[in-house]
Amino acid sequence: MLSIGDLSRRTGVKVPTIRYYEQMGLLDAAERSEGNQRRYERTDLERLAFIRHARDLGLDIQAIRELIALSQHPNLPCADADRIAADHLSAVREKIEKLKKLEEELARIVSHCDGGHSIEECYVIRSLSDHGLCGGEH
Amino acid sequence: MLSIGDLSRRTGVKVPTIRYYEQMGLLDAAERSEGNQRRYERTDLERLAFIRHARDLGLDIQAIRELIALSQHPNLPCADADRIAADHLSAVREKIEKLKKLEEELARIVSHCDGGHSIEECYVIRSLSDHGLCGGEH
DNA sequence: CTTGAAGCTCTAGTGACTATAGGGATTATC
DNA sequence: GATAATCCCTATAGTCACTAGAGCTTCAAG
Ligand SMILES: [Zn+2]
Ligand SMILES: [Zn+2]
Ligand SMILES: [Zn+2]
Ligand SMILES: [Zn+2]
Numbered sequence: 218m219l220s221i222g223d224l225s226r227r228t229g230v231k232v233p234t235i236r237y238y239e240q241m242g243l244l245d246a247a248e249r250s251e252g253n254q255r256r257y258e259r260t261d262l263e264r265l266a267f268i269r270h271a272r273d274l275g276l277d278i279q280a281i282r283e284l285i286a287l288s289q290h291p292n293l294p295c296a297d298a299d300r301i302a303a304d305h306l307s308a309v310r311e312k313i314e315k316l317k318k319l320e321e322e323l324a325r326i327v328s329h330c331d332g333g334h335s336i337e338e339c340y341v342i343r344s345l346s347d348h349g350l351c352g353g354e355h
Numbered sequence: 356m357l358s359i360g361d362l363s364r365r366t367g368v369k370v371p372t373i374r375y376y377e378q379m380g381l382l383d384a385a386e387r388s389e390g391n392q393r394r395y396e397r398t399d400l401e402r403l404a405f406i407r408h409a410r411d412l413g414l415d416i417q418a419i420r421e422l423i424a425l426s427q428h429p430n431l432p433c434a435d436a437d438r439i440a441a442d443h444l445s446a447v448r449e450k451i452e453k454l455k456k457l458e459e460e461l462a463r464i465v466s467h468c469d470g471g472h473s474i475e476e477c478y479v480i481r482s483l484s485d486h487g488l489c490g491g492e493h
Numbered sequence: 494c495t496t497g498a499a500g501c502t503c504t505a506g507t508g509a510c511t512a513t514a515g516g517g518a519t520t521a522t523c
Numbered sequence: 524g525a526t527a528a529t530c531c532c533t534a535t536a537g538t539c540a541c542t543a544g545a546g547c548t549t550c551a552a553g
Contacts, residue, residue: 220519222530232531237510252518254531263484271483273493275457278509288480295477296470302479306461309454316451319413323444332434339433341440342426345409346401355411358550360499370500375541390549392500416540 219257221247228265235265241278243268243285276305318355325352357395359385366403373403379416381406381423414443456493463490 247255329340385393467478
């Protein structure tokens with residue numbers, strides 16, 4: 218039986234975060250010691266590692282909740298799980314696209330000024346004042 | 356003199372957001388009509404357009420506050436403004452790098468399963484359970 | 494002068510935590 | 524068995540940049 222601190226050390230998830238996951242329904246409410254402290258077993262450790270890994274990959278709490286629910290039904294087809302992952306991949310790709318546009322614009326803006334001007338002439342300030350100086354939309 | 360709604364329509368910034376920017380100190384507290392409604396002038400319109408553009412480029416409120424403060428001193432050198440922009444560009448590039456790693460991993464995971472398995476065999480679920488199946492860190 | 498749109502303030506909700514306060518439990522040492 | 528250090532508990536509030544709603548007042552058109 219592991220304390221919440223043990224679980225934390227073994228997974229790298231902070232103690233308050235573990236309690237938060239319980240509150241959000243990702244972890245089952247843990248058994249308690251006589252003194253009301255949480256006690257965990259190996260299955261909880263695995264569940265938490267799953268959650269942690271899914272979070273590291275950027276999945277949100279709701280998606281993880283659904284994946285956990287699915288994983289409780291080993292014989293169902295996995296189309297739903299695959300769709301969740303595919304949707305997330307699409308969302309990540311969209312974010313990348315948006316950030317690349319920002320990067321391009323910012324790089325252009327930054328390259329036009331080297332800190333050697335006055336604020337009045339600064340290309341950074343002028344670009345922010347006038348989207349017309351931009352190369353694209355955002 | 357423009358009402359807050361006029362300002363909203365001309366900049367595409369929603370009315371509550373304009374009030375929020377005032378509260379955050381990005382916009383000066385507007386003059387008021389006899390009936391306590393906000394009234395704006397051209398300079399406010401320009402300020403709001405600046406804020407909007409900076410937000411569209413991903414700068415946060417604090418950075419925008421600093422840029423506005425700088426733009427009030429036209430004769431100072433622009434090194435601080437340039438640094439804010441350059442720092443933001445670096446942050447954007449870091450985000451892109453992280454997202455690209457996620458994308459790669461997610462693409463790999465998704466490509467291994469086509470929805471035609473059982474949950475028990477699903478590569479998505481198995482990958483989430485075991486980071487050892489991953490190609491890199493995240 | 495009436496009506497409907499627009500404006501006002503204040504509060505709370507979003508997501509995924511993190512921090513703090515003010516206590517109680519457990520464990521190691523003496 | 525006492526004590527101290529560490530751990531754990533709940534509950535609340537703060538983060539960021541808004542957004543939504545309640546309940547009220549003001550404005551502009553007809
Ligand atoms: Zn400059
Ligand atoms: Zn622009
Ligand atoms: Zn699958
Ligand atoms: Zn992994």
